[in-house]
Structure formats: structure tokens, C-alpha cells
Amino acid sequence: xxxxxxxxxxxxxxxxxxxxxxxxxxxxxxxxxxxxxxxxxxxxxxxxxxxxxxxxxxxxxxxxxxxxxxxxxxxxxxxxxxxxxxxxxxxxxxxxxxxxxxxxxxxxxxxxxxxxxxxxxxxxxxxxxxxxxxxxxxxxxxxxxxxxxxxxxxxxxx
Amino acid sequence: xxxxxxxxxxxxxxxxxxxxxxxxxxxxxxxxxxxxxxxxxxxxxxxxxxxxxxxxxxxxxxxxxxxxxxxxxxxxxxxxxxxxxxxxxxxxxxxxxxxxxxxxxxxxxxxxxxxxxxxxxxxxxxxxxxxxxxxxxxxxxxxxxxxxxxxxxxxxxx
Amino acid sequence: xxxxxxxxxxxxxxxxxxxxxxxxxxxxxxxxxxxxxxxxxxxxxxxxxxxxxxxxxxxxxxxxxxxxxxxxxxxxxxxxxxxxxxxxxxxxxxxxxxxxxxxxxxxxxxxxxxxxxxxxxxxxxxxxxxxxxxxxxxxxxxxxxxxxxxxxxxxxxx
Amino acid sequence: xxxxxxxxxxxxxxxxxxxxxxxxxxxxxxxxxxxxxxxxxxxxxxxxxxxxxxxxxxxxxxxxxxxxxxxxxxxxxxxxxxxxxxxxxxxxxxxxxxxxxxxxxxxxxxxxxxxxxxxxxxxxxxxxxxxxxxxxxxxxxxxxxxxxxxxxxxxxxx
Amino acid sequence: xxxxxxxxxxxxxxxxxxxxxxxxxxxxxxxxxxxxxxxxxxxxxxxxxxxxxxxxxxxxxxxxxxxxxxxxxxxxxxxxxxxxxxxxxxxxxxxxxxxxxxxxxxxxxxxxxxxxxxxxxxxxxxxxxxxxxxxxxxxxxxxxxxxxxxxxxxxxxx
Amino acid sequence: xxxxxxxxxxxxxxxxxxxxxxxxxxxxxxxxxxxxxxxxxxxxxxxxxxxxxxxxxxxxxxxxxxxxxxxxxxxxxxxxxxxxxxxxxxxxxxxxxxxxxxxxxxxxxxxxxxxxxxxxxxxxxxxxxxxxxxxxxxxxxxxxxxxxxxxxxxxxxx
Numbered sequence: 001x002x003x004x005x006x007x008x009x010x011x012x013x014x015x016x017x018x019x020x021x022x023x024x025x026x027x028x029x030x031x032x033x034x035x036x037x038x039x040x041x042x043x044x045x046x047x048x049x050x051x052x053x054x055x056x057x058x059x060x061x062x063x064x065x066x067x068x069x070x071x072x073x074x075x076x077x078x079x080x081x082x083x084x085x086x087x088x089x090x091x092x093x094x095x096x097x098x099x100x101x102x103x104x105x106x107x108x109x110x111x112x113x114x115x116x117x118x119x120x121x122x123x124x125x126x127x128x129x130x131x132x133x134x135x136x137x138x139x140x141x142x143x144x145x146x147x148x149x150x151x152x153x154x155x156x157x158x
Numbered sequence: 159x160x161x162x163x164x165x166x167x168x169x170x171x172x173x174x175x176x177x178x179x180x181x182x183x184x185x186x187x188x189x190x191x192x193x194x195x196x197x198x199x200x201x202x203x204x205x206x207x208x209x210x211x212x213x214x215x216x217x218x219x220x221x222x223x224x225x226x227x228x229x230x231x232x233x234x235x236x237x238x239x240x241x242x243x244x245x246x247x248x249x250x251x252x253x254x255x256x257x258x259x260x261x262x263x264x265x266x267x268x269x270x271x272x273x274x275x276x277x278x279x280x281x282x283x284x285x286x287x288x289x290x291x292x293x294x295x296x297x298x299x300x301x302x303x304x305x306x307x308x309x310x311x312x313x314x315x316x
Numbered sequence: 317x318x319x320x321x322x323x324x325x326x327x328x329x330x331x332x333x334x335x336x337x338x339x340x341x342x343x344x345x346x347x348x349x350x351x352x353x354x355x356x357x358x359x360x361x362x363x364x365x366x367x368x369x370x371x372x373x374x375x376x377x378x379x380x381x382x383x384x385x386x387x388x389x390x391x392x393x394x395x396x397x398x399x400x401x402x403x404x405x406x407x408x409x410x411x412x413x414x415x416x417x418x419x420x421x422x423x424x425x426x427x428x429x430x431x432x433x434x435x436x437x438x439x440x441x442x443x444x445x446x447x448x449x450x451x452x453x454x455x456x457x458x459x460x461x462x463x464x465x466x467x468x469x470x471x472x473x474x
Numbered sequence: 475x476x477x478x479x480x481x482x483x484x485x486x487x488x489x490x491x492x493x494x495x496x497x498x499x500x501x502x503x504x505x506x507x508x509x510x511x512x513x514x515x516x517x518x519x520x521x522x523x524x525x526x527x528x529x530x531x532x533x534x535x536x537x538x539x540x541x542x543x544x545x546x547x548x549x550x551x552x553x554x555x556x557x558x559x560x561x562x563x564x565x566x567x568x569x570x571x572x573x574x575x576x577x578x579x580x581x582x583x584x585x586x587x588x589x590x591x592x593x594x595x596x597x598x599x600x601x602x603x604x605x606x607x608x609x610x611x612x613x614x615x616x617x618x619x620x621x622x623x624x625x626x627x628x629x630x631x632x
Numbered sequence: 633x634x635x636x637x638x639x640x641x642x643x644x645x646x647x648x649x650x651x652x653x654x655x656x657x658x659x660x661x662x663x664x665x666x667x668x669x670x671x672x673x674x675x676x677x678x679x680x681x682x683x684x685x686x687x688x689x690x691x692x693x694x695x696x697x698x699x700x701x702x703x704x705x706x707x708x709x710x711x712x713x714x715x716x717x718x719x720x721x722x723x724x725x726x727x728x729x730x731x732x733x734x735x736x737x738x739x740x741x742x743x744x745x746x747x748x749x750x751x752x753x754x755x756x757x758x759x760x761x762x763x764x765x766x767x768x769x770x771x772x773x774x775x776x777x778x779x780x781x782x783x784x785x786x787x788x789x790x
Numbered sequence: 791x792x793x794x795x796x797x798x799x800x801x802x803x804x805x806x807x808x809x810x811x812x813x814x815x816x817x818x819x820x821x822x823x824x825x826x827x828x829x830x831x832x833x834x835x836x837x838x839x840x841x842x843x844x845x846x847x848x849x850x851x852x853x854x855x856x857x858x859x860x861x862x863x864x865x866x867x868x869x870x871x872x873x874x875x876x877x878x879x880x881x882x883x884x885x886x887x888x889x890x891x892x893x894x895x896x897x898x899x900x901x902x903x904x905x906x907x908x909x910x911x912x913x914x915x916x917x918x919x920x921x922x923x924x925x926x927x928x929x930x931x932x933x934x935x936x937x938x939x940x941x942x943x944x945x946x947x948x
Binding site for chain 5: 320321322323327328329348359360369370372373376377380381388389390391392428429432433436437439440441443444445446447448449451452453454455456457458459460463471473474
């Protein structure tokens with residue numbers, strides 16, 4: 001028996017069959033971290049104050065990616081996403097942007113991958129826009145913070 | 159003057175105009191880390207030995223994502239990708255999969271984002287296929303290892 | 317307080333959270349106009365009589381675009397489109413094609429953008445196929461004609 | 475009157491309006507055949523035993539294509555796919571791979587095109603990966619085996 | 633003989649065969665107009681001053697659409713876009729946003745459709761974000777302003 | 791050593807690295823067959839005579855799919871397609887549509903998959919539009935007819 005939900009008894013990849021599951025309201029929140037030189041973060045932040053364009057661009061990229069998760073992650077189901085929101089918190093001293101992404105749906109399966117993908121693509125967009133100023137940017141700590149809805153119920157990261 | 163290449167003098171997002179640049183052979187290699195409970199990694203590895211499907215699926219997802227970077231990262235240029243390869247190294251004790259992704263092109267601009275996106279989507283695919291067994295999986299240490307080609311020449315992470 | 321539904325209290329872009337809304341049958345009809353030299357319209361129409369290919373191509377392009385609105389318009393929700401239809405009316409003297417597009421769904425939010433995008437991409441397709449014969453083509457008067465369903469009820473352009 | 479559901483009374487292409495139809499559980503199974511030289515099939519199978527990568531890659535490609543049918547087939551509706559599964563049966567003597575693909579949904583219209591497209595793209599992926607060894611590969615016998623659900627009820631190929 | 637470049641001698645749609653054409657540097661600039669109630673434009677502008685998000689979102693949407701023109705307009709060729717830039721000019725009294733979009737490539741065919749599509753999708757994004765405050769928004773005057781490069785040489789709208 | 795070009799020495803899927811190959815003009819032609827009841831073909835043909843919409847729709851679908859092969863077939867390279875053309879030949883007595891698709895590029899690798907995918911998606915589109923009238927439609931005989939260009943030179947099916 002396999003504990004990996006996408007692997008069938010013969011070890012082959014398969015979508016989980018959710019045909020018989022009911023639709024419930026679901027939510028998931030994920031977090032990721034982008035770390036760069038503090039002087040580069042200052043440029044992101046300064047650019048951010050008058051026009052917001054680095055973070056605004058990253059937000060849009062993350063939201064759009066969340067709506068396309070089923071075309072990116074092979075075994076994910078397409079879900080009717082009812083909300084995606086992305087927040088950024090900057091730590092000037094540490095040179096970090098903390099990205100928090102939340103996705104919601106009413107569906108037969110959860111939206112964890114949508115929240116994680118939104119955070120991930122937002123992080124990559126920040127990386128792309130800052131990489132000319134810092135080749136050593138690192139994306140880290142991408143994880144699920146909380147989820148609600150579905151048979152397994154609510155969960156919050158310990 | 160801005161040191162962020164995608165922000166113009168008015169703080170607005172813009173694609174970098176590469177019209178006048180010459181095409182050169184370029185390569186980039188990126189790395190990312192997926193950390194899960196060692197007993198879950200054992201399932202991935204065991205599934206991996208006879209059929210290879212978790213890692214085979216993640217490899218395909220990463221390769222396909224690398225070819226779509228310009229539709230995911232708003233200001234990236236579309237490039238004629240000549241190669242994408244993804245390798246996985248498993249550490250049974252630490253519960254980690256180290257993903258190494260390489261992308262190549264002959265183009266006016268570099269393929270760092272393609273390598274990073276390949277690693278990122280491969281990591282998210284592993285996450286998706288293992289998440290039913292471990293809600294605490296973390297993706298980290300996503301960074302550029304090396305790049306070659308272009309005006310700025312070769313670079314290797316220190 | 318903002319009257320722009322996609323801007324939150326901090327001025328940031330966000331999807332409207334429709335999680336708590338009920339699904340209702342919805343419909344929207346949009347119109348757009350393509351104006352070209354009458355002699356070029358004659359070619360479109362003549363091509364249209366035996367084979368219909370300019371308008372047939374534009375119709376297909378508009379229908380396909382309506383199904384992808386959530387990947388084009390950043391803050392639009394993905395909707396289960398139940399119908400898209402596109403009609404063309406040609407005015408030989410004025411050199412105009414009037415495009416009327418209707419979209420339907422049963423969803424938590426409306427299909428105005430699907431109807432408008434269908435008309436817009438159909439117009440651009442006509443433009444593309446006729447532009448070698450007329451560089452001065454203009455697309456205009458793209459607007460909503462009517463919508464029905466949802467909390468705000470039915471609406472018809474005055 | 476036309477018996478072709480996507481052609482309206484004027485002979486124009488149109489999506490079938492399914493607004494008034496109820497959602498029911500639906501399933502469809504399709505089959506396709508890929509024929510190559512037996513010695514090339516042996517390479518596919520041998521590659522298949524330790525690593526499974528030709529067939530694993532084809533399975534992933536087919537599953538991902540099934541989720542994008544509405545962007546490939548112009549008049550198909552987007553459906554919330556609840557399951558896609560793909561099986562392969564190899565006949566070493568005949569040099570054939572028989573592909574069987576099943577798709578499921580709960581929707582207003584059927585999933586035949588999803589099952590057929592999954593089998594078709596899986597077949598093309600096998601073709602792509604084997605074509606360097608055999609230019610004469612043929613894809614054939616792509617057909618519907620069975621469908622269930624919807625107003626017209628269950629159907630099995632005679 | 634047909635003067636419509638995408639229609640062959642039998643009236644059928646076809647891509648123009650550009651195989652034998654040389655690659656040249658090309659540029660195109662298009663313009664479009666979005667007209668809304670002045671008090672709604674004031675909200676867009678106010679949102680625009682501190683955070684820029686309506687226009688920043690429209691700019692990103694337009695840039696991303698320009699990179700996908702070959703998947704939207706059926707007979708367009710895929711081009712290696714080297715630059716897309718979008719500017720907005722607001723007329724508070726008239727309630728208008730004038731969108732100017734420029735695209736560049738080095739390719740066998742021109743980028744008019746990329747510039748026009750960028751302007752069109754940017755306009756639809758503004759429409760989407762303002763439509764809750766004004767159902768009567770109109771998109772108009774979408775046209776080519778100038779193009780350069782290619783066999784037909786430079787052209788500026790009269 | 792493996793004779794399957796996409797499988798590396800460890801049996802893993804990989805894109806063929808074409809970085810070092812030169813660009814040459816390439817062409818490929820593929821064929822496929824759709825067989826239905828003759829009376830259903832008569833509807834397709836009749837619909838085809840005044841408006842051409844079934845075949846016009848299938849042609850557009852095939853052309854658009856050819857431009858997206860790299861997003862459908864996992865290990866295919868993205869190519870700058872310079873031409874895609876699709877022809878249909880109807881045999882009223884046999885109830886068959888023979889689809890012939892040609893693709894051209896100037897690139898480092900061939901366009902066989904583009905021609906085959908164009909024919910395949912055109913066939914599926916015909917299937918979709920005729921399936922309400924005939925559940926027993928079969929797509930068969932999808933194969934390469936000829937290719938030219940590249941290191942392996944010209945080839946014509948025997």
C-alpha cells in the first residue's frame with residue numbers, strides 16, 4: 001500500500017479520483033522568503049514606495065500562476081479559485097521579503113498547491129527583477145502555514 | 159538611476175529592451191531543496207526505484223515549466239530553449255531531495271529564470287505528490303549555482 | 317473606502333473574494349466595431365461568401381479567448397463557461413464589421429469580461445487578416461450591451 | 475436542421491449552449507494504438523522496466539493535455555476534471571502500445587474529448603520519444619470505448 | 633488573387649509562409665483609448681498615485697499578452713519579442729486613459745499584432761478593475777501608430 | 791547505449807541538447823484519417839459547402855496546436871514556426887476525411903511533431919463537432935509522410 005496519494009498500487013502516477021467527494025469551502029495559506037543584499041532590498045522598497053512596481057508585478061504574477069496550477073503541476077485538479085491574495089513584509093536589515101499567499105475555493109479538493117505556487121512565482125518574479133543587482137538571491141522557507149475545509153479538517157503549522 | 163533592470167526611470171515595470179544585443183550561447187544551473195520526513199522520502203525513493211514516477215513526474219513538470227517561463231514571469235523574454243535537464247539527489251537520513259536544473263539557449267538574454275523555474279516547479283510537484291503523507295514539507299535554498307554566456311560572462315556561486 | 321472592486325484598502329490589486337457568493341445563471345453581451353476601407357471589407361465579405369474563413373477564423377479566435385479570460389485579465393476568476401456565441405454584421409458602405417459576443421455561465425461572478433474579450437480578440441483577428449490590405453484599420457466602440465444574473469440583477473446599456 | 479451539434483442553423487460554428495443542463499457524474503474511456511518496429515518497442519519496454527520514463531512521460535503528457543482540452547478543441551467547454559488515468563499495454567511481437575485513457579467529471583457535458591485527447595497526446599509523446607529510432611511509427615484506432623452519465627445515458631462501443 | 637494575406641487562392645485560412653524571408657529588426661506602436669466617467673477615472677488616478685496598481689496591473693497584463701499573441705490570434709507567427717513597453721496618459725476632464733504600446737523583435741514578420749494586443753488587453757484590464765464603478769466604459773480608437781522594419785519599410789499613421 | 795533520443799544513459803527523460811546544432815530550413819508533412827458514417831460525412835461536407843465551418847474550425851485548431859507543441863509534448867523544443875498549412879480531402883463513399891498537415895521552420899531541430907500534432911488536433915476537432923451524430927468515429931493512420939532539412943536530410947515515407 002502506498003501512502004503517496006498520487007501513486008497507484010503499481011507505482012504509476014495518477015490523478016487522485018475525487019469524483020465521489022463533496023464540494024466544501026476550502027482555504028490555504030503559504031509562506032515563502034526571498035533574501036537579497038539589504039542595499040538591493042532598499043531599491044525594491046524605494047521602487048515600491050512611489051510606484052510599487054516590483055511588488056505589484058510579483059503580486060500579479062503570483063495571482064495569475066495560482067489560477068494556472070493545474071497546467072503546471074501535473075496531477076493537480078483544476079479548481080474554481082474564488083480568491084487569491086498575496087502580501088509582502090520587508091525586513092530592511094535582513095534583506096528579506098516575506099511572501100504570504102492565500103487561496104480559496106469551493107471544491108472537491110484543497111488549494112494548498114495554489115497558495116504555494118502563488119508564493120513561489122511571486123518569489124521568482126522578485127528574483128527576476130532584482131537579479132541584475134544581486135546574483136546571490138535565495139528563495140527559501142516555502143511552506144504551508146494553514147489550511148481549512150475538506151475531510152481532513154483544519155490544520156495550522158506547528 | 160535605478161539598478162533594478164526592469165524598472166525604468168519613472169519606477170514603472172518594463173521589459174528590458176534587448177533588441178540591440180547579440181545572440182550568444184548561454185547556460186544556467188540552479189538548485190533547490192525539498193525537505194520532508196525521512197519516512198516519506200523513503201516512500202518517494204521506493205516508488206522511485208521500480209517505477210521512478212514521483213521524480214519522473216517532477217522532472218517532466220520542471221522541463222515543461224522551463225519552456226513557459228515567459229508566460230509565468232511577467233518581464234521575462236521568450237527564449238528558444240535548446241536544453242533543460244533536471245537531476246535529483248536523495249539523502250535518506252536528512253529526508254531531502256536536492257534538485258539541480260540546467261537550461262541552455264542561444265539568445266540575447268540569459269536563462270537563469272528558466273533554470274530556477276524548472277527547479278521550483280519540480281520541487282512543487284514533489285511537494286504535491288508527497289503532501290498527503292507530510293503536511294510539513296519545506297522547499298528551500300533555491301538559488302543560482304552558475305551561469306555562462308552573455309556580456310557579463312561566466313559566474314559561479316561563491 | 318475604494319469604489320474600485322479590485323483595489324483593497326491599501327491600494328493593492330487583489331482578486332475580489334467571491335467565496336461567500338452563491339452561483340447564479342449569468343449572461344453578458346458585448347459589442348465592438350472594426351472599421352476598414354470599404355474595398356477591403358469587400359474582400360473580407362467575398363472571402364466570406366464561399367468559404368467564410370476570415371469571419372469563421374475570427375469567431376473561433378473569440379470563442380477560444382473567452383475560455384481563457386482568467387489567464388489574460390489578471391484579477392478575473394476562472395468560470396465554467398456554458399456558452400459563447402459571436403455574430404458579425406457587415407456594412408459594405410461604411411466598411412464596418414459589427415461584432416456581437418454573448419457569454420453565459422452559472423457562477424459566483426459575472427461574464428462581462430468573457431463577452432468583451434471574445435469581441436476584442438475577434439476584432440484583432442479580423443485586423444490581422446486584413447492588415448496587409450489596409451494599415452489604417454480601427455477597432456472601436458467596444459462596450460457592454462447587457463448583462464443578467466447576479467446580485468446586481470439585469471442591466472441593459474442605455 | 476443540422477445534426478451536427480456545434481453548427482447552428484446558419485452553418486456557423488458555435489459552442490453548444492449547456493446553460494440549462496444539469497450537472498451529472500460523467501465518465502468516458504478512449505483507446506488508441508501506437509505501432510512501431512518491434513525492436514524499437516523493445517527499447518521503449520526496456521527503458522520502461524527500470525525507469526519507466528517513456529511511458530511515464532507519455533502518461534503525464536496525456537493527463538496534462540486532458541486538463542487543457544478546452545484550449546485545444548475550439549468548441550469544447552471547460553470542465554472540472556475529477557480524474558484522468560492512462561494505462562499502457564505492450565505487445566512485443568506486434569510492436570504495439572495500446573493506450574487506454576479514462577476521464578471523469580461532474581458537469582453539464584461529457585468528457586469524451588478529454589479521454590480522446592489524453593490518449594492522443596500520450597500517443598504523440600511516445601512517437602516523439604521513439605521517432606529517432608523509427609520514422610515509420612503510426613498512430614491508429616483512436617476511438618471511444620465507453621461513456622456514462624448525461625441525458626443520453628451509458629454507451630459502450632459495439 | 634486575394635489581397636488578404638492569410639487567405640489562399642481557395643479562400644481558406646492559412647498562415648503566411650515566411651520561411652524564405654530574412655530576419656530584420658522591427659518595431660510597432662499602437663494606441664487605444666479607455667473612456668469612463670471622470671469620477672471613476674479619478675479613483676483610478678488616485679489609486680495610481682500612491683500605489684499605481686490599476687495601471688501597473690494593466691501594464692503587466694498587456695506585456696504578458698503581447699508575448700502570447702501567437703496563441704490568441706490564430707494565424708500569427710510566434711516571434712522572439714525583444715521589448716514591450718506600455719504607457720498611459722490620463723485626461724481627468726475627459727475621463728480617458730490613452731494607452732500607447734510598443735513592441736520590438738528581430739524576426740521574419742512584423743510585431744503590429746503584439747503592440748495592438750498589448751494595448752487591447754491593457755484596456756480590458758482597466759475595464760475589469762473599474763467596471764464595478766461604471767458599467768458604461770468604452771474602449772475605442774485602437775489603431776496602429778507606426779511600424780518600422782521589414783520589406784514594406786517604415787510607416788507612420790497619417 | 792540507448793537509441794531513444796530522449797532517454798539518457800540512466801534511462802531518464804531529458805530534452806535532446808541541440809545547443810551545438812546549426813539552424814537549417816526544415817519542413818515536415820503528416821497525414822491522418824477520420825472515418826465516420828457516410829451520412830455524417832455528408833453533413834460535414836454540406837456544412838462545408840456554404841460556410842466551411844467544420845473544416846475551417848478544424849484547420850484553425852490544428853494550426854494553433856502546431857504553435858503550442860512544446861507545451862503539449864514534454865520533451866519538444868519550442869520552434870519559430872514559419873508556416874503551418876492543413877488540407878482536407880473528403881471521400882463521400884468511404885466516409886473519410888484525409889487530413890494533410892505541413893509545418894516549416896528554420897531551427898536546430900525538426901518539425902515532425904508540429905505537423906503530426908496539427909493533423910491530430912484537427913482530427914479531434916472534426917470528431918468533436920460530429921460526435922453527436924456518430925459515436926463510432928475513428929481516427930487512424932496518423933503518420934509522417936515526408937520531412938526535409940537537418941543533418942539526417944530528406945526523407946519520404948516508402
